[in-house]
Amino acid sequence: MSRKSRFFGRAYTALILLFLYAPIFVLIVFSFNASKSRTVWVGFTFDWYRELFHDASILGSFYTTLIVSVIAAAVATVVGTISAVGLHSMKRRPRNALLFINNIPLVNADIITGVAMCLLFVSLGRVLRFELGFGTLLIAHITFNIPYVILSVMPKLRQLDVNLVSAARDLGCTWFGALRRVILPEIRPGVINGAMIAFTMSIDDFVISYFTAGSSAQTLSMTIYSMTRKRISPEINALSTLLFVVVLGLLLAVNIRSSRQDEREKIKHKT
Amino acid sequence: MQNNRAASKFRTALSKPSALSAPYVGWLAVFVVAPILLVVVYAFSKVPSPVYYLTRETGIVETVTRETVNAELQADDSLIITVTTEDGIAYPESPENAISLLSQDNTVLVVSRADATVVMTVRFEGGGFTFDNFGGVWKSAPVFLRSFWLAFISTVICLVLGYPLAYILARETRGIQRAMNMLIMLPMWMNFLLRTYAWMSILENTGLLNRFLSIFGIAPLHIINTQTAVVIGMVYNFLPFMVLPLYSVIVKIDRHVIEAAQDLGAGAGQVFRRVIFPLSLPGVLSGVTMVFVPAVSTFAISKLLGGGMSNLLGDLIERNFRGNAYNLELGSAIALVMMVVVMVFMYFVNRFGDGTEGAVMM
Structure with a gap:
């Protein structure tokens, strides 16, 4: 590639990055603004951070989000992994049919999934006398998380050497033992990856939560949504700055670790 | 075939492992299939x-x-x-x-x-069978048109902006690729409502963009609460969904194929048109899907950036399910029609992709 085209390439990349980061930069800067204004800089302050940590609705919804995401990701990982093993051993036709249904929540627009589950919970609630709340929110999250786990575990199962399982069985392993000691260690990267995707999806979700949580449970996204509509407070900016720093830290840590791993592998290949 | 044989071997190795997915099959029936069927039932039910x-x-x-x-x-x-x-x-x-x-x-x-x-x-x-709800859907045909039109524009802009970026990235060194991947994913990890909300401060009439422009004596632009603002919000939110699949496909294109085309006398344009672009089509298709579907169904972006002016399908559905226009039957009918139209659209997009891919293979 010529130097000139490389220069244009980098300039273009920088422009796109500017587009992607301008709003985030604005959020961060105005989280330190000593006024409620979102556009006029008055002076530096930490007030919004202090208020954020005293805002019960924000903290409460933050905990709700965290608890829902952890439980939903954990349940989805266990159920998804076990189901993937089951699906993998099925004949092609039923397997493909089930995978098709499994993909419905992924392919459908979030709002359709949310609205459909809302209808289910409202109808069931009328019969079984319950209302939308934390329980329905959790069920919804588990439901849209499992497909991600299955999709991330299935390729690993396809790579798995079946002879290993047969050998374990021949050597007297029970099927559960074979699952635990042979299959699980082999598909582990897929399981971990699936768990991480599931957790991210849960943390990030707004639309499906909005339709399935009712009024008694509120996730962080829902609180932010109601705040952006009614009272716009720079606490939101403070909150997003904190989230940004946390996410940046996590991503950097993961990246540095994996690039180190890469280098170690390179060295291994050389020797 | 190969896969089937492996599966049967897997079956004999673990006695009856397919039973492991039985609980999930039940779960799918109750929480995935039944809700969709309920949408259909409600769409054809009389309003109580x-x-x-x-x-x-x-x-x-x-x-x-x-x-x-x-x-x-x-x-x-x-x-x-x-x-x-x-x-x-x-x-x-x-x-x-x-x-x-x-x-x-x-x-x-x-x-x-x-x-x-x-x-x-x-x-x-209520509960009787009726087609009346679809009359209500027909009344909101302008909203359908607007939603699909704005989603279409946003998808095209994402493709036009995202393709060069993915292409440039695929040519960079490994370290830069890794860093850029991180930088593109990082905003996705932040709550999209917060980021969209930040655009409000930028695009407002007295917002940061207009303040910046006024330094150069440029008259203020009226962007907020227009469809332009909604499109900006969509492009901003969904651009990474276009770039990442494109990048992952383009980076895997074998350089030898490109070199072969060049050796055979193809110019830069021809190489792109007849080699690179066809080979990157799977990425284009998944990028288009991943941008179009959320764009056509969004309701938060239009509410924040479009004000009351741009009423989209998502807003309509939201108001019928959770808002003041509470009407589950009409909401379901709108959702059903939207789902079907999107499915038909996706079917044609994918068939178009299959066709060209086949042609490339030949």
């Missing part, structure tokens, strides 16, 4: 409307109009009204309050007067 039953002392039950009910309640001062609402608790009520309670399902009013006692029951009855 209140029916008033009047039971006189003779024991005869008759269906009466709202006017008759109101007249009964205003008859004279001597009447005593006991109200039983859905929760089953009975309490006395003034006629004015009783009338307001008549709009609630399963409310029973016992109206006692000096000479007679009547029992009035309100029940919301």
Whole structure:
């Protein structure tokens, strides 16, 4: 590639990055603004951070989000992994049919999934006398998380050497033992990856939560949504700055670790 | 075939492992299939409307109009009204309050007067089969058109902006690729509502963009609460969904194929048109899907950046399910039509992709 085209390439990349980061930069800067204004800089302050940590609705919804995401990701990982093993051993036709249904929540627009589950919970609630709340929110999250786990575990199962399982069985392993000691260690990267995707999806979700949580449970996204509509407070900016720093830290840590791993592998290949 | 044989070997190795997915099959039936079926059922159901039953002392039950009910309640001062609402608790009520309670399902009013006692029951009855809801959908055809049009524009802009970026990235060194991947993913990890909200401060009439422009003496732009703002919000939110699949496909294109084309005398344009672009089509298709579907169904972006001006499909559905226009039947009908249209659209996009891919293979 010529130097000139490389220069244009980098300039273009920088422009796109500017587009992607301008709003985030604005959020961060105005989280330190000593006024409620979102556009006029008055002076530096930490007030919004202090208020954020005293805002019960924000903290409460933050905990709700965290608890829902952890439980939903954990349940989805266990159920998804076990189901993937089951699906993998099925004949092609039923397997493909089930995978098709499994993909419905992924392919459908979030709002359709949310609205459909809302209808289910409202109808069931009328019969079984319950209302939308934390329980329905959790069920919804588990439901849209499992497909991600299955999709991330299935390729690993396809790579798995079946002879290993047969050998374990021949050597007297029970099927559960074979699952635990042979299959699980082999598909582990897929399981971990699936768990991480599931957790991210849960943390990030707004639309499906909005339709399935009712009024008694509120996730962080829902609180932010109601705040952006009614009272716009720079606490939101403070909150997003904190989230940004946390996410940046996590991503950097993961990246540095994996690039180190890469280098170690390179060295291994050389020797 | 190969896969099938492996599966059967897997089956014999683990005795009956397919039973492992049985619980999930049940889960899918209840929480994935049943809800979608419910959307269809609701879409074809009559909207429940209140029916008033009047039971006189003779024991005869008759269906009466709202006017008759109101007249009964205003008859004279001597009447005593006991109200039983859905929760089953009975309490006395003034006629004015009783009338307001008549709009609630399963409310029973016992109206006692000096000479007679009547029992009035309100029940919301619907559930019959009807096509009426689709008449309501037809009325919102402009919203459909606007949603699909804005989603289309956003998808095209994402493709036009994202393709060069993915292409440039795929040519960079490994370290830069890794860093850029991180930088593109990082905003996705932040709440999209927060980021969209930040655009409000930038695009407002007295916002940061206009302040910046005024430094150079450029007249302020009116962007917020227009469709332009909604498109900017969509492109901003969904651009990474276009770039990442494109990048992952382009980076895997074998350089030798490109070199072969060049050796055979293809110019830069021809190489792109006849080699690189066809090979990157799977990435284009998944990028288009991943941008178009959320763009056509969004309601938060249009509400924040479009003000009340750009009413999109998502807003319509949201208002029917959770907002002031509460009407589950109409909302379901709109959702159903949207789902079908999107599915048809995706089918054609993918078929178009298959066709060209096949051509490339030949």
